[in-house]
Amino acid sequence: MTTVSPFHPAHGATTLASIVDGLARSPECWRALVEHEAGARRYAPIAIDGVEAWVISWAPGTGLALHDHGGADGALTVVEGSLLERHGSRQVPSVLQVRALDLGTTVVFDADHVHEVTNVGEVAAVSIHVYAPALDRMTFFADDPRDDVVVPAASTRGRS
Numbered sequence: 001m002t003t004v005s006p007f008h009p010a011h012g013a014t015t016l017a018s019i020v021d022g023l024a025r026s027p028e029c030w031r032a033l034v035e036h037e038a039g040a041r042r043y044a045p046i047a048i049d050g051v052e053a054w055v056i057s058w059a060p061g062t063g064l065a066l067h068d069h070g071g072a073d074g075a076l077t078v079v080e081g082s083l084l085e086r087h088g089s090r091q092v093p094s095v096l097q098v099r100a101l102d103l104g105t106t107v108v109f110d111a112d113h114v115h116e117v118t119n120v121g122e123v124a125a126v127s128i129h130v131y132a133p134a135l136d137r138m139t140f141f142a143d144d145p146r147d148d149v150v151v152p153a154a155s156t157r158g159r160s
């Protein structure tokens with residue numbers, strides 16, 4: 001297994017980007033965890049010290065609705081296919097920008113970040129995600145803030 005530097009809070013997003021890029025270059029850490037299933041988004045944890053890491057397999061048309069990361073900073077990189085991200089601030093989750101996350105794209109974000117991620121392509125996509133501190137809850141944002149839903153992060157895994 002390839003060794004990547006553990007996250008330290010004082011190092012912030014730069015370290016998370018370095019970790020996720022290191023994982024992307026180390027398919028031996030995650031390739032066997034990729035699970036493509038028609039119509040489904042599949043999550044699997046990657047064993048790594050110091051951060052929480054996931055590999056997510058996205059079938060065409062699957063996505064995860066607008067959410068935050070419960071106070072965690074994070075980074076993600078696309079290692080197969082491409083994704084579309086609508087993103088904004090937790091302070092104003094109704095104002096969003098859109099960006100393509102093409103193959104090889106790495107983005108980092110802080111705890112204020114909210115996003116919706118979707119595979120709008122015609123082929124499956126795979127992304128690697130790291131979070132620090134560990135992701136223990138996520139809030140999903142509705143059109144009406146009174147309908148926002150806070151859920152344990154574990155319950156979102158594998159959800160399309």
Ligand SMILES: [Fe+2]
Nearest residue numbers: 067068069115
């Ligand atoms: Fe997310």
